[in-house]
Amino acid sequence: MPRLQSAAELEKYRAQILAGRNPAKPCIAVCAGAACDGMDSAAVAAAFVAAGAPLGDKIEVRTTGCHGYCEKGPNVVVTPGDICYFEVQPADVPEIIAATLKGEVVERLVYHDPNTGAKAVHMNEVPFYKHQTRLLIGDNPKIDPMRIDDYLAVGGYAALVKALSEMTPDQVLDEVKKANLRGRGGGGFPAGSKWETTKNAPEKIKYVIVNGHEGESAAFMDRAMLTGNPHKILEGLIIGAYAIGAQKGFMYTRHDMPLLEKHVRNALAQAKEYGLLGENILGSGFSFDVELHFDVGIFVSGESSALMRSIEGNPPEPRPKYIRTSVSGIWDKPSNLNNVETWANVPQIISKGAEWFTSIGSEKSKGTKLISLSGNVVNSGVVEVPMGTPLRTLVFDIGGGVRDGKTLKAIHFGGAMGGSIPADLIDAPLDFDGMSKLGAPIGAGGLLLMDEDTDMVEVARYLMDFLTKESCGKCVPCREGMKQMLQILTRITEGKGQQGDLERLEDLIQVTGVASLCALGKTSGDPLKSMFRYFKPEYEARIAAGSGEPK
Amino acid sequence: MTDIVLNIDGKEVKAKAGMTVLEAAQQAGIYIPTLCHHEKLEAFGGCRLCMVEVESRGWTSYVVSCLYPVAKDIVVRTRSPKVDNIRKVLIEELLAHAPDAPELVKMAEEYGSDRNRFAREASFCVLCGLCVRYCDEVKQKNAVSFFDNGSVRQIAFVPEVAKKECWECQECFALCPTSYAQAAYLLTEALAFPGQRKTPAKSAKDLALKSRMIPITPVAM
């Protein structure tokens, strides 16, 4: 493949790809997302490939990234018609192929409502999918992540073409600012303002970074995007670099997902081959390249300054300076960092405009949000809904409610630095500010259901145990404060709580929250804070029971 | 460089741009407690005891003075109920490790810290990193380093290096607020290269001139 020299050449090439494809030809998309892979979807895909080979050109088999409905994997989607088959085993393959060739459906493998037995054949009828707005993850079943042509076939890199050929960097920045795109990594900070800070910083050399660390426990949507559609994130990054004036980008991601690494490496190589990375991209005069970096298995490296220290080759201790990384980051150069989902939103904002983007979502939180739905939920998986969607829709309409017929006790957001709210707040809308006020900030978007049997003291102990192991250990309040909180929580769960333990915890939460060096320490007490707000009687009862006093 | 005027504890203080609040305060004779700061070393920001209250453009924030740069017209309060409580709790957390370290005991008196508030785990080291950083930044020998992370982080001498470098130096011992550095070294020596001592271990007194120990002189409120 010779490098594409201009926007016109790319569009010509895209037309060629589309001309060579027949939309009526059946295509079987086998999910190879993390959960399906764990249920040996590789064997299913291999069976399809083997059975499809003798059929020549009659059928296409495609291995894809995460479709979303992880609970029911291995997932298979057949186009045209988006027929969804669930829990597919290699033995089911001949039947699916035979039915597909005849334009029929294998009824026994489609969705059956667990209560009514009602069938749902097409994706837009399956309850898990039909309440979603899948702007970001919706392309996953259409793309083999190893093939850049698949991304081009669904309109990929058209936003980059538009940005480079029709817009100035300032116009791109302006569009992102008008879209009010807020960072999806946890803070909800406006991405446009952050870009502007880096753009306006005096240094000539600037960096842009994809934070694909996703260390938050029970969050798996970013890796679903990055593994399933790496070019979308890369396209967003290149557009961002153009707007900001960065010459170099870094992708920082997990070392423990072999498929993710393979797909991202391949995507970078293909983009380079096609002339979408490197010198003079599409003849625009803009040059940009990306380096891939991996975490080495510690949560704190997801913290932005720690991540940057890690890219520099230093231990990932957060940098103690009172200067923003967007002004002075990697090697003291202005460095703009956004997470995977934030970057993934950029191409559609450029293609469809800020006005379209702001028409989706709540008043102050625009667009959609990817959510990892798990815990004691019937339908776990990667979900995408407009901001402002009531939690009830997520939990019941999409999630199918609580497993094993139990009742909902709490909803937990944001992993180990998030918070838990009681079931009676289920009508709250999914919104950055609203959820923060309730004490369960969305964080990166890991949503866990906890059923009636959940011991809230044990949950707090578990989360604190996680954080004490993941902290870097540099500053006293984080290292020592968390250690003390863990000891106190442990003794309460063991029925050995002491008088004054709640006051000790409250003091520790406050001091750790104010005095810690980085966000990990500062928010380490947040789950506990939410527990004290909503579930304090449970704590008091446990201490009273432990110290032998009447409840 | 032009002078910057800021207010620390009600006093107008002149400082040079690029200085930290701690440096400006020390220069003006205003005491701010710290365990991990040393003038010869790069600021670390680990112990957090030097945290102060800063008011700037109507906003109050809590920052560590060893890293926070001076700025025009900011108002710094080195003591306030909240600052004092932060120090009180941090000292209590450290006393769990080194209940008898003189410097900590003094600070505990000042801030009303209860040495028995938290479960004891007498590891003696408070991980201020003075020994590690001194050996790295000043001596450039890297004979002692941090190991592990989070709540199990520790300092240790690297026998292969200590064996060669520490005989003639041992300057880090005097920097240590708990005398753990010396103990850790002697243990390393006893385990990894016993009986090879050529010169007697230096006592803290020999090195007293280099000590970072600053007498606690609280500022009148």
Add this chain to the structure above:
Amino acid sequence: MCEKDIDGIIEKYRGQPSSLIHALVEIQHANHWLPREVMHRVAEALEVPFAQVMQIASFYKTFSLTPKGRHEVHVCTGMTCHLRGAAKLLAKVEEVTGLKAGETDAESKFTVETGACLGSCSIGPELIVDGKHYGRMTPEKAEAVLNSYE
């Protein structure tokens, strides 16, 4: 264990102190652990103080400073797996192997580890052996899985 591979990795990064983590990751992948003698060579070649190599190697969970077993058994203790019974699964794994998390047996058959969420929450609790995921594990199924390894 392949000395040549390790030498190759070290040579690739000679004189590049900022590539320390890359070098250690590659050696860990090739060799499954970081012998002290190898870290001395890394320190010398990359011009990084040995203490700093040790600091990095002990800081990250990915690096092992002791030899690992032929099979690395990872019990996910992420939040969903925790809520779905990871503790019972771990207890069974510890019983079957006779090892606590972090340990390797004398015959170097298994190394048992617990670890952070790997994002396959929907099929939790799960067991990962040598990178292969076993989802929806029960203690009984886990015993069968472990017994299938030589």
